[in-house]
Amino acid sequence: MTRFSKKSRKKGPVQAKKVSYxxxxxxxxxxxxxxxxxxxxxxxSKYEGETFVLLNGFHFENEVYERCGNGKGEYKNRGCKRxxxxxxxxxxxxxxxxxxxxxxxxxxxxxxxxxxxQLIVNQxxxxxxxxxxxxxxxxxTVKLILSKRKGLRNKNTLKGKLINGGNGVGK
Numbered sequence: 330m331t332r333f334s335k336k337s338r339k340k341g342p343v344q345a346k347k348v349s350y351x352x353x354x355x356x357x358x359x360x361x362x363x364x365x366x367x368x369x370x371x372x373x374s375k376y377e378g379e380t381f382v383l384l385n386g387f388h389f390e391n392e393v394y395e396r397c398g399n400g401k402g403e404y405k406n407r408g409c410k411r412x413x414x415x416x417x418x419x420x421x422x423x424x425x426x427x428x429x430x431x432x433x434x435x436x437x438x439x440x441x442x443x444x445x446x447q448l449i450v451n452q453x454x455x456x457x458x459x460x461x462x463x464x465x466x467x468x469x470t471v472k473l474i475l476s477k478r479k480g481l482r483n484k485n486t487l488k489g490k491l492i493n494g495g496n497g498v499g500k
Contacts (some may be wrong), residue, residue, distance in 0.1 A: 344431060345382045359430045360420050363467045367421065367428075374423040378480055383444040387413035417445045428459045429465065 345357035351368075355361040360376070367374050386495055393408040401409055421428040427449070431438065442460075457477065459470045 338454060353449070354422075355428065359383070359461075359464070360431050362464050363421060363428060363430045363461065363470070366467050366471045367423075370475060372423060372471065372474055374421040374426075374428070376421060377418050378422045380418040381445065381448055382414050383417050383441065383448060384415040387412050415441065415444065417435050417441050419445070423474070425455065426457045426459060428461070428470060430461055432462060 338455060345359075346360045348355045348358050350361050350364065353364070355364065355376070389408055389410055389412050391408050392406050394404060396402050396404055397407075407489055419427045419429045421430075429442070434442075446458065449458060457474075459473070461470045462468045
């Protein structure tokens with residue numbers, strides 16, 4: 330008996346399937362799922378609402394001998410050029426959260442994500458980041474956002490009672 334082995338092709342960059350829903354063009358089905366989960370829970374957010382600059386662009390004045398960024402082309406001096414900034418656009422931004430849905434990350438994402446985390450720590454300390462990678466984690470993200478908001482509401486209500494003397498303790 331002859332056995333044929335199936336040759337697998339080399340897998341290139343991940344290509345998510347683009348999806349349109351509610352007049353919005355989503356980059357993936359997971360993004361659409363996150364959008365519908367947020368909408369059903371009544372959580373307001375903007376889809377790709379803001380782009381953050383992680384590293385400012387600059388002028389590289391030195392000489393540098395290299396090929397093009399894709400590794401092709403002639404090995405030559407490619408210095409004395411403007412280097413573009415590194416930017417990042419998260420999928421969803423709410424008043425107290427940022428969500429990045431990421432099924433499969435490309436090779437540049439881990440570094441970009443670390444730089445983004447650093448930016449959040451330095452400039453937006455009250456923001457919570459979520460990075461669901463499947464539909465179950467999208468549902469869990471919604472639950473976490475709602476429970477966190479409920480906890481803050483209860484905390485603020487209790488604080489208001491203590492400040493206004495509405496709890497009847499210590500009178």
